Amino acid sequence: MMEQVILVDEQDNQIGTEEKLEAHKNPKLHRAVSVVIINDKNEMLIHKRASTKYHCPGLWTNACCTHPKPNEDTKDSAVRRLKEEMGIDFSELNEAFTFTYKKDFDNGLTEWEFDHTFVGKVNNPEITPNPEEVDDYKWINMDELKQDISNNPDIYTYWFKVIVGKL
Structure with missing residues (x-):
């Protein structure tokens, strides 16, 4: 079976499911999750999306995202x-x-998400990125990150810029 996303209304009440790619071709609001990892040095773990991703390849973003x-x-x-x-x-x-x-x-796709953002504080986690998802990763100071997003907005995902603005 193809991967399904949870369709929701504006209040995040589930109203159905749909095949993932279809929900992005003919945009429907669906539930999503973003994870932010921060350490005691006020650094955030970010990663560069794999060049093979169907949207936003090669852009920097938060630790991970998914559709429940x-x-x-x-x-x-x-x-x-x-x-x-x-x-x-x-x-x-x-x-x-x-x-x-x-x-x-x-590429003609649209991301329309009701995003639940989770934050975790952890120091020196063992990181073994999945090469199908991640081309690179790094820890970056929050102040430096905000400045870099201001100077180079096109190298970051849209949703990540929203998340950083809310932290």
């Missing part, structure tokens, strides 16, 4: 995806905020 599976809790999906994408086995994530955004991409 049908009947999967948002925190469970955050923990699962952090392990799958970055190889980090860490469950002490707290939901910090939610936001909705809609963004059209050059």
Whole structure:
């Protein structure tokens, strides 16, 4: 079966499911999860999306993102995806905020998400990134990150810029 996303209304009430790519071709609001990892030095873990990703390849973004599976809790999906994408086995994530955004991409797809953003504070995690998802990663000081986003906005994902603005 093709990967499904959870369709939601403006209040994040589930109203159905749809095949993932279809929900991006004919935009429908769907549930998403973003994970932010920060250490005691006020540095954030960011990664460069793999060049093979179907949208936003090669752009820098937060530790990981995903779409919860049908009947999967948002925190469970955050923990699962952090392990799958970055190889980090860490469950002490707290939901910090939610936001909705809609963004059209050059390839004709649209991301329209009700995003649950989780934050975790961890020092020196073992990181083993999935090469199908991640081309590179680094820790960056929050002040430097905000300045770089201001100077070079085109190298960061749209949703990541929203997240950093809310932290």
